[in-house]
Amino acid sequence: MTSKIKKAFSLDRLFVTSSALNLVLLSSAVSAAPMLEEVVVTAQKRTQSMQDVPVAVTAVGAQELQDAGINDMTDLSMQVPSLVVSTNTSPFNTSYRIRGIGNEGNIPTFEPATGLFVDGAFKSRSGLGLGELVDVESIEILKGPQSTLYGKNVTAGVISVNTKRPGPDLEGSLELTAGTDNLRQFKGGINIPITDSLYTRWGVSGTQRDPVQKNISGEDGRELDQIAIRGQLQWDYSAVGSIRLIGSFADRDMNTTMGDIHYSQTHLNILNNIRSKLGRGDMAPNDAYDNTVNQVEPTHFLQDSSDFTLSLEHEFDNITLNLLGTYEEYQANLDYNTVSQTPYNILRFLDSQQGESNSFEIRISNNDADKFSWIAGAFYFNSDYTRGDSDEGEFELLDDADEYGTAVGAELARNLTGNPDAAVPIFDALGNLLTTLLPGIPLVGSPGDKGYFTGTQNTESLGVFLHSTYSVASNLELITGIRYSYEEKSATFDNEREMTLDTCLPPHEIDLDPLLGLPSLNTNFICLLTPLNNNYAGDDSWSDLTGTLSLSWFPVEDTLLYATVSTGFKAGGFNLEFGEFDGDSERKYDQEKVSHFEIGGKSELFDRRMRLNAALFSTSYENYQNATFVGLQFIVNNAEEVVVDGLELETTFLATENLTLTAAATYLDARYESYSAGPCHYSAEPDNGQFCSADGEAIPFAPEFSGSLIAQWTQPLFEGDFYARMSYQYTGDNLPSSDRDPRHMQDPYFLLDGRLGWRNDSFDIVLWGKNLTDETYLVQAGPGNTTATVDAYTNASEGSYQTFIGEPRTAGVTLRLFY
Template sequence: MTYQASALRLFLVVNLCFWAAVPLARAERVIEEVIVSAQKREESMQSVPLAVTAVGEQELADAGINDITDLSMQIPSLVVYTNTSPFNTSYRIRGIGNEGNIPTFEPATGLFVDGAFKSRSGLGLGELVDVQSIEVLKGPQSTLYGKNVTAGVISVTTKAPGQEFDASLEATGGGDGLRQIKLGINIPLSDELATRWSVVRTERDPVQQNISGDDGRSLDQLALRGQLQFEFSERGSLRIIASAADRDMASSMGDVYYSQSHLNIISNMQTQLGRGEVGPNDPYDNQVNQVKNYSFIQDSHDLSASMEYVFDSVTVNLLAGYEKYQADLDYANASQMPYQIVSFLDSQAGESSSWEFRLTNNDAAEFSWIVGAFYYQNDYTRGDSDTGEFRLLEDVEEYGGAISNEFARNVSGNSNYAVPIYDTSGNMVATVSPGTPILGVEGDVGYFTGKQKTDSFGAFVHGSYALTSSLEVVAGIRYSDEEKSASFVNRRELAPGESCLPVHEFDLDPAIPLTSLNLNLICLVAPIDNNYQGGDSWSDLTGTISLSWFPVEGSLLYATASTGFKAGGFNLEFGHFDGEDERKYDQEKVTHFELGAKSEFLDRRLRLNSALFSTSYESYQNATFVGLQFIVNNAEEVIVDGLELETTYLLGEHLTLTAAATYLDARYEEYKGGPCDYYSEADNGKFCIADGEGVPFAPEWSGSFIAQWNQALFNGEFYARAAYQYTGENLPSSERDPRHLRDPYFLLDARLGWRNGQFDVALWGKNLTDEVYLVQGAAANIMTNIDVQIGSPEGSYQTYVGEPLSAGATFKMYF
């Protein structure tokens, strides 16, 4: 039986079984109505013809959710992962997302905070307080939201200033020196004017042990937010929001598995230098071996203003947003070894502004509509022409010499063998003698500067019409146009007498399975003949149409067809690219079909929402880390088929059960330029055919189960919550290295406490079983490339694992 037939049968059986349930006697408790703004107007979540999960203020507090990362614990379709720093966070919905490490690779999951679009996913992490609700819209949302949201939308709404004074103070302490303070205060200034302020400060000691240097993975961040609400008339209001965030922390380091060749190289260096401890070669022990750790500094600011004016027949909304950030990730020892080989300072800066204008009709009894326009502009810079991004350090010559010895051992079995190098005509042009420092010498410097400017415009119309009292049609259309200009400039400074062999100019003896020996690191990362300047524009017409049927009160059946669009872009990465064909990638187009059902049973004590979907991505933008650099190109077609189920059940007067499950079949239907793992032989140049292979970071099965108990106690309320998350077998590796294939795993969080109108005291624990799970596996920064060049039988790699067990207490006071 085909997947589509099986999934459709399961979809129908589950919903029919619930609809056939016999209603019980009405009880006091009912599931509260959830109001969402998924279609840019406030509506009941149960009447919106799209898959949306909304988490309100009370549920956020019950779960102890601090940032969007915690949301994935209860929304299986949402995958959030971070590697080196919070700035590199990636969101994936239904298996589709981007690599956060590539700053010009715009996210397929759009993050909106109070309606304003965030240019980087990492700008929305760990900086939000006074959150009122978070909505996760699953599937392409290119009509109302635009700006590349081909996977979905995360929409965060914070509390607006009000006309009553209130304040809260929250303090949290936990293991590993966790300290967090949150303060929020609302101050009415007059009948027309109110202001709200909030601050959050978080610190945590490092949780990643480093054998040879300072430990990593600490927290140190401060976020401030101020708002002003001005009701300038009975019909109009203006809301201004300003915020700032500052981070200064030791970031996470990849836990490296060293190939046997690199273990030999390290042993050789120990002999030469008389130092360099080698620890357990275990990439899952959260223990690294680097002379220096990584540091991360972020300074970001944003400002938004939203104005609303209600006329008799229409409402006018105007939203303006501005953000500016500077982020520096200092890979002080990018070689990931117990020696100082090379440093890499990844400096990024961005500035963007956005405008959105909407007209919405007020009389929406039978026909409702929205028309609007959106403009977005962004300037981005990576690197600095005056700062050396790459610097070779004091142990690089010994490392190069040890590589020469291992190279000779691999090709001849004799570490004293002088390896001949031949040109493409078969003429010997050089030899690599044992001990030759082929990586360069201390003081060599590589520079790069990448710049991109983006201008994006969209115009849209969206409406719904009630054909009958139980039948409604929703349709929308959007025109999008995006233009980008880009440049990337390399330069380098080498020691006197040093030079670089152009990549691929010299080949080895055909008996040796190598293609080039251009190993000077600065030559590899800063090829001066590989600069780039270009630009392009992309445009498309996308739309959506849904048919909603309300067969009985409290139930909705809908069918949706929609298309999506994501603009193309440029690989503004260091390293070698084969001309414009590799520097540029094309736009992505999406065709999406969905059947959904939303129902409430048992006198609103049981809710079941389900969605069956099939999404086709044409020219899907895919990213791969190939060691030293990321490359984005286009897969000819990606197909994502799936089924989602979400249910809430009020069992008795005290217990609430929530469960969700997602089944995904996400695959490269056709991909001729796919990633190659270390053991795969390229089918065309440096790429491999991946037709029929699964999309990474997309487990076939995932789910969550949450139980919460609430009961009156001591003039207040006792509450207890347990959240259980299941992630099926998955491959969290962009290059699809089979060594990173992981078995299913489970995570358990718990929280219990007591509260009344003035106090809230809670004990909590996360990952209580201390599960070791892989967040991302990838090629090692430099060692994997060296392994390839010297013909190592196996390749080194690095891993990033999830947060270990943590526990603590939170005390909150209301004023």
């Protein structure tokens, strides 16, 4: 690890070391300035100074959230280089990765490695609760496994969101935003005391924006239309006890992002064939980075979700009791009107999901700690999830399926001759002949054919834990933690279909590979997506004992050095995806175990005008749960071992009374140490059956180097303050594609945001811009939904692929009023 870190920092020395040097030089030239404010966190379920906690944690308070204009988690990643947020077809599919480790948000039964907690309540889906950041007091990002106090499968880290509590004072705020692409946003909050001990607080946020993704064949995509409401009631029933009830609701209704497709030459031939016959379907430039798509219908998304949290805190003479109960439910429909990603009505996919969950946590901690403090507790979680609707077909072939099938047959015939550039009419005739003689084989099926699936999963989880801190000496603390976790899951998956001619072949029953270089004649979409022999029922349970051991040393005032050894656990699960799976051997994946080592330091320098935190870590994942999109579905299996070595630096410096500088940098060496059953991208040759070894390769979505620089200037002006803020984020080489296709390797890029404003105690107005240089950058890439499958079955030399790029340049003005 050491040599790799030295190499990385020799390459990027200018970014890291020059920033630190500039801070030091500034400190010697500037007269006395105010001290940094203390940052308070609850990372260890107690209120502590961030600088006293032996955990790599970044905390963003309410004022900084406002100064930075953070509206969602994507904005937050600008502040935290080790946090990667990716979203593709809908905000419900958002995924969070910390230090390179995370999960695909598109797999609803794949529990996130980065745990999201809102006011202490665990969120079963990453896309729940954070479409709008409403009335937030602070956000804490805990990096690395946190498996003792946060036991629900948090093998990568924790995002803890704390909203503003109700209080005894009448106060309120109103925020209005207008921006490019007709952006309109409203946020409001009000705190109302009902009696001397009973208070209520309400927050609401709504956002609308016109589409920013051009679609030349139908309605445009990538619009925003969402609203969130949050209400709270707090009763301080005594001087030592309080009860807090929280309810939140979110609704989304919008045309979301469509995959920007690059068609293979084979698929261009197919589409041009259809266009010549139907006289419609103008082709867009075949550029997967131009934010322009060619789909006859947009992708439409509906979400309706609600959650409730009830918490109680009571202090006895020597003990504090905390109780937390939660309930959440959601329903989401993602309607891929043309999942074929073409200007023709070929195939529709209605992805319907609904779920509900509840949890209960009890914690008991001592509050008279002198040398020894402890927290003990238990956590229970239960969830029920359903995907699909037995009354409505999830897949349906549409009016242009016949023409598409004929064109596929023509292209198959052309490629069989080894002459892909041959004249079209000859092979059109062969395609028509194949359609007549072999209906559905190898073509896509008949209009009106439907496939149904229903998947269900029940999850029950139980954990008991003990966490303690012992003062060995006045400047030395020993922290220990232990947790027992047990998880049980049961799952079912059922398929049905309605077809004009049920001509499905068992997969690979006719193997043409030795003769023609083709895997099978079966390309009927309904057959491939809803095979009748794919029904499944299974259950399993997993358990583990995990723990942490940490030593904290305060060699001098305002300096902490720590070393931590910990283990983690993530239960196994089931692939509840459509498509062909071979029973338990492919449906089930094993539990994941984590071993983590970290040494770090936290220090405040120059009379507390500079804060410098660093962490050096090495994390090993045994049976790492890896997800890959393979064209028609996502698949999860286990990599034998994944290792993440890295170094993080964070610093904040009050250079002058007016200027605050913040810098952060992360170096990662995140790799598959051993992965024999890795995914194969389109042009890869399998070396292990249908798999490709990934031993020694970097894991996707984990740039080797990333960093940020933020400068904020504040100057008194007109009985208020003028302020200016610039934020720079650098992301190094990375591969944001789960199938490891080298075509998607992304060069380094940077993003630049800026803000100019004026404020006083009751008024704030700011002009802002995001991605000011209008950088085009890749968030995620993968095979085309159906096009890559057809490419394979027609023996195309390349596979079609799709991309999801980041937000383009936006600008606007925000007005805030405070009472």
